[in-house]
Amino acid sequence: MTGVTLRRDGHVAEIVLDRAEALNALSTAMARRLAEVCAEVAADAAVRAVVLSAAGEKAFCVGADLKERNGMSDEELLAQRPVFRAAFGGVLNLPQPVIAAVHGYALGGGCEFALSTDLIVADESAVFGLPEVGVGLVPGGGGTQLALRRLGPGKAADLVFTGRRLGIEEAVEYGLVDRRVPAGTVREEALGIAGTIALNSPTAVRAAKRAMRQGAALPLEAALDLEENAWRTTAFSADRREGIAAFNEKRRPVWP
Numbered sequence: 394m395t396g397v398t399l400r401r402d403g404h405v406a407e408i409v410l411d412r413a414e415a416l417n418a419l420s421t422a423m424a425r426r427l428a429e430v431c432a433e434v435a436a437d438a439a440v441r442a443v444v445l446s447a448a449g450e451k452a453f454c455v456g457a458d459l460k461e462r463n464g465m466s467d468e469e470l471l472a473q474r475p476v477f478r479a480a481f482g483g484v485l486n487l488p489q490p491v492i493a494a495v496h497g498y499a500l501g502g503g504c505e506f507a508l509s510t511d512l513i514v515a516d517e518s519a520v521f522g523l524p525e526v527g528v529g530l531v532p533g534g535g536g537t538q539l540a541l542r543r544l545g546p547g548k549a550a551d552l553v554f555t556g557r558r559l560g561i562e563e564a565v566e567y568g569l570v571d572r573r574v575p576a577g578t579v580r581e582e583a584l585g586i587a588g589t590i591a592l593n594s595p596t597a598v599r600a601a602k603r604a605m606r607q608g609a610a611l612p613l614e615a616a617l618d619l620e621e622n623a624w625r626t627t628a629f630s631a632d633r634r635e636g637i638a639a640f641n642e643k644r645r646p647v648w649p
Contacts (some may be wrong), residue, residue, distance in 0.1 A: 396423030398448075399430050403590040405584065406434045406489075409507075413449025413614070418458040419453040421473050421504050422619075424480035430481025441595045442587035445485055445510055446494040446580050451494075453519070456501025459528070474533075477502075481534040485509040488599050490590050494583035495519045500558070505534035508543060511602065512586065514572040515561060516579040521569055522558035542609060544568055594632040594648055 396412040400506050408430055410417040419427075434440050440579060447453040457477070462470065469563050484491065484506055493507040497516040507521070515521075523532045523540065532553060540549040546565045552559070564570045574582045590598060604623040609615030629635055632649035639646035 416452035428479035454503030508539035524556035
């Protein structure tokens, strides 16, 4: 399809940014397709974990396709905006845990896609950056807010205001990367993590993600109430009953 490929293996879905000839730069058609794929995955109860990966050897995603934008009128740029927001929101709002498998350049929107996921796995070739201020923009795929929440105000300001790039060493030091792996192994590692997640109760995992995402911006007391709601959702579920039974019978659970 147009720049995005969806693969399934058991309970794991892999969404591939598949426009390697353009370093996976995000075009309007690609953004529209990504939003469609995310909606399809979100609605699929059989999917328990998601990997966001990229085709080619050089880049995860270099952000918006500036060649497409060259010569766009203000009206055309404004018309593109909701399509892009739907693409970034599609990744951010997936109910399943999402693992980014980052290699090569993850710049602008590419960095924002990674920030939209729950876990970022990157190999030695990864380079991150939010260079939008250098072309007269601010990060518009959630970068200002997601970097702030993941990195804290000082480090987020450093990335956004300077537009500089972080190699793998500094990205790990900043807390931008959760797992660092050897070059060429990032997809395998991310799929392995997703497979491990998929063995667990889908009811529990989704409830935990909701509690963590929604609670992050709340005062602790309110966030603990969210956790209580998540606990109640799982404690009286068929998954919890199956999990306890499987533990006592020394077998792998078959989640209802």
